[in-house]
Amino acid sequence: MALNSSEFRKAMGAFATGVTIITVDLEGEVHGMTANAFTSVSLDPMLVLVCVDHSTRTHAHLHTKKRFGINVLCEDQRAISEYYARPERTHEHAEAEAGARFERTRHGTPVLQGALAYLECRLESVQEAGDHSIFIAEVEDVVLLDGDPLLFFRGRYRKVEAEVGN
Numbered sequence: 748m749a750l751n752s753s754e755f756r757k758a759m760g761a762f763a764t765g766v767t768i769i770t771v772d773l774e775g776e777v778h779g780m781t782a783n784a785f786t787s788v789s790l791d792p793m794l795v796l797v798c799v800d801h802s803t804r805t806h807a808h809l810h811t812k813k814r815f816g817i818n819v820l821c822e823d824q825r826a827i828s829e830y831y832a833r834p835e836r837t838h839e840h841a842e843a844e845a846g847a848r849f850e851r852t853r854h855g856t857p858v859l860q861g862a863l864a865y866l867e868c869r870l871e872s873v874q875e876a877g878d879h880s881i882f883i884a885e886v887e888d889v890v891l892l893d894g895d896p897l898l899f900f901r902g903r904y905r906k907v908e909a910e911v912g913n
Contacts, residue, residue: 761900764783764784764898764899765783765896765899766781766820766828766896766904767781767782767783767819768780768782768828768847768859769781769805769815769816769817770815770817770849770858771808771812772814772855772856773811776838777838777841778838779831779847779857780799780805780832781828781831781832783899784879785798792885794883794885794886795817795868795884796882796883797817797881798879801880802878803834806880809882814854814856814868814869815856815868815870815884816852816856816859817865817866818858818864819863819896820863820897821862821894821895821896822896822897822907823897824897825897825904826846827841827859828897828904830844830845852867852888863891863892863895863896864889864890864892865890865891866888867887869884869885869887870884871883871884
């Protein structure tokens with residue numbers, strides 16, 4: 748069997764993930780993108796990574812600002828995920844079209860209201876990897892709320908249905 752990008756994408760879709768919105772402040776405006784290529788890297792120091800396609804505007808913004816937020820979406824924030832996943836999106840319509848409202852940290856980093864978790868990050872390093880960059884960042888602050896996550900599996904949004912028995 749010859750491997751192609753479609754089959755590779757399907758295989759990666761078999762790995763269920765949470766959904767995040769990467770947020771960055773640029774000249775007082777909130778810019779963001781949906782990302783599910785996100786994970787913890789280290790507990791000491793506290794590091795995370797997010798993979799961002801070179802062609803996105805967020806890629807350039809992360810290089811410029813070096814500070815960003817990672818907002819873990821709760822199950823009722825699908826519209827926000829879909830909004831920030833669109834390549835043609837503009838930040839001006841996020842609240843009207845998707846209900847996205849933001850607060851600011853003391854550093855000015857946008858925090859999505861109602862997100863399940865929020866991590867404020869300072870860029871540590873960038874590793875080029877194919878058509879993406881791996882942004883590794885130190886976590887400087889976290890906010891955690893109660894609720895269930897928005898999940899993504901095989902190209903569709905999902906919710907946590909039931910706990911698996913012991």
